[in-house]
Amino acid sequence: MERRYMPVVIFLAAITVGIIIMVVISVVQNKPLYQKYKYGIVLDAGSSHTSVFIYEWPAEKENNTGMVQQKHTCNVKGKGISSYSANPQGAGASLQECMNEAKQKIPAHRHPETPVYLGATAGMRLLRMENEEASKKVLDSVALSLKSYPFSYQGARIISGQEEGAFGWITVNYLSENLRKPTGTLGALDLGGASTQITFVPQQKIESSDNSIDFRLYGNNYHLYTHSFLCYGKDQALKLSMGKKLESTLKTDPIELRDPCFHPGYKVPRTVPDVFNTPCTKELKLANENFLHVGLGNWSQCQQSIRKVFNTSICSYSKCSFNGVFQPSVYGDFGAFSAFFFVMDFLNLTSDSLATTKEKLAAYCSTPWEKIVGNHPKIDQKYLSEYCFSATYILTLLEDGYKFTSNNWKDIRFIKKIGDSDAGWTLGYMLNLTNMIPAEAPDMPLMPYGGYVTFMFFFALLILVLLLLVYLYFRRSTRTAQKDII
């Protein structure tokens, strides 16, 4: 080879090596780190029970919507932590089994950086009202227990009703990937054992500051209406309703509470303090401590009796739901989860019109208790006996309380999960505390990863081909020049 071509060859070789290096570096640099997951743990200390949620997300995508998923849940055995008021140590000890499970589920090298949060809801709000000292002891006990694990303990506290409503709304909208899109958002309806929450973006002005929450998420402003009704979860509402019926029952001895919300043939002895053992019901001085709870199975009478727990005669705003609480007209689609789902799903009432739902429920309530038990031999009779009441309560709360009508009934979606994750306040709570939902939308990459690699590869190839063409052209033209000289 002639000496004068040497610089061209070296030049081309250097460029080729350079391009190869460029492609290799960009591929390695941008390779998604699939194996790098991060984790977070949230304990939902509800009035009826505690659940431990483990969430996971790819480390490099934590600010993208929809990336956090529920990896595992564990239901703590026994009742909620507020039931340990007489034995606070028991509350902390009750968490051990599920927390040990969390240690197994999360890779050990991630333990020290995995945050653990405990949020307690309406059961603990009621205990705090009844006995503040006892509620502190229970919280201290669960805190001590959680600190004994290798995770990063971030606190155990009673969350407010507004937080419970707002974080439930964030959860359902994050999981439905509504937050970065111009489409509407999903309202959130949560029914617990001791409280219930309603949260949505209203079309009207929010007239009471207690019911308004503002968020800036991914560059959009959200102005939310939210309210939490303490004592209107389904277990406390049953006590409210039974308490009202007991008050109006003649003080006969023995007292017989004839209850249209329980099946015909249902007959169970109860005690008066069993109904009045909560700050939600006022203590009644009844001669007899015992009464017989007798089912009548009459749906319309049941609804009449439940209406009495909603006070719709007072309202100092332009409109109210009940008990003098401001509420704008419900607007848009709603996700109704927790006990809204458990009850309606059990009764197969999640997809009918309001009129059909009422008809089916009336038939269910009038079914003899014996037959109900025969149809569901494996279900705990305490829970089984309450479905007629619970579903009637749900219909009354949604229709008479929140003012849903037969026209917008179809806008309520009874849901348990979205994807693999449960609807509830816990995910929204963790996303907020770990700053995983930024106020401004993060910069989007120019193109997706696959497209980027393909582009880089073909672009490099193009440069190579061009250089080759230049070289060939250069060689040809110098040869022609040499020929011309000869």
Ligand SMILES: Nc1ccn([C@@H]2O[C@H](COP(=O)(O)OP(=O)(O)OP(=O)(O)O)[C@@H](O)[C@H]2O)c(=O)n1
């Ligand atoms: N599979 C299930 C789970 C729960 N329940 C009942 O549904 C109600 C609400 O349960 P949950 O949403 O877990 O309430 P908590 O979170 O415990 O209560 P709160 O939110 O009021 O603190 C309780 O009466 C519970 O017994 C049910 O019927 N079926």
Ligand SMILES: [Ca+2]
């Ligand atoms: Ca709850």
